[in-house]
Amino acid sequence: MIDLYSWPTPNGHKVHILLEELGLSYRVHGVNIGTGEQFKPEFLRISPNNKIPALVDPDGPGGESITLFESGAMLIYLAEKTGRFLPASGAARYTTLQWLMWQMGGLGPMLGQAHHFRIYAPEKIDYAVGRYTNEAKRLYGVMDARLANCAYLAGDDYTIADMAAFPWCRSANNQGVDWADYPHAERWFDAIAARPAVQRGVAVLAEQRKPLLDDQARQNLFGAAQYQQR
Incomplete structure (x- = not known):
């Protein structure tokens, strides 16, 4: 176990x-x-x-x-x-790893900073709040553009790339993000949120x-x- x-x-x-x-x-x-x-x-x-x-x-x-x-x-x-949830070989494998690395190196750290300066920082620093809120919006835009053309981040199949990104998007409001601005990402988010295993x-x-x-x-x-x- x-x-x-x-x-x-x-x-x-x-x-x-x-x-x-x-x-x-x-x-x-x-x-x-x-x-x-x-x-x-x-x-x-x-x-x-x-x-x-x-x-x-x-x-x-x-x-x-x-x-x-x-x-x-x-x-x-x-x-x-x-x-x-991760193709064994070929282009699909590297596409999945690419979007996983995008989450690890970009989406997670930047949304974490947005959370920190918008919610947890002991003092409000306008530059930091603006910097990381704008970066959060940029990253949601990257995701929305990708999901305009495919069901999931790596393509047609649900993979570990989606599982990595999804939890960071559960607090979009705290990041200064309005889902209405990102309809393709919102569709993706709602589909994943409805999965029983995700709910567990x-x-x-x-x-x-x-x-x-x-x-x-x-x-x-x-x-x-x-x-x-x-």
Whole structure:
């Protein structure tokens, strides 16, 4: 059985969704990033970058146990392990990986910054709010243009690229984005949101997440706690 160390954030949801889509047996361990559990030595042994999610699969390549962090790597691993949601070869494989990398290198980080400066930053910095809100809108525009010509990001088939991007789009309003401006992306979002496995995936650990109300949580997520050498 796979052990998953996670929290109900977009990066956690990616892997929750894929595991539910695949129907694999897994045991989830909540890592409360608001209370600083990501800095515990036992978690750092699994995820040295102190970020969720991370997994341990005792039945890895060659029957040996494998430990993974970084959500994109985990999506590729699980897709290849099962032969689903990532084409095995050819142009379709690289198209899927291309859009996965677009999410990992662009959509996720930029929407994360939009969230931070619009919602969580202790002071409103107009330049930062404008910079990242505009970048969020640009990225939704890239996605909308792509989805004007195909059902899913990689083409006609639903893949790990869609599972990676979808959770980041669940808070479009917080990013300053109006779905009405992106009708093709909205159609894509609604289709994925209706999938039962996706609904199960975003429900994983959801009842444990609380609003970030106290200074210690902010320190653990955005402040000095992040930068201590361990």
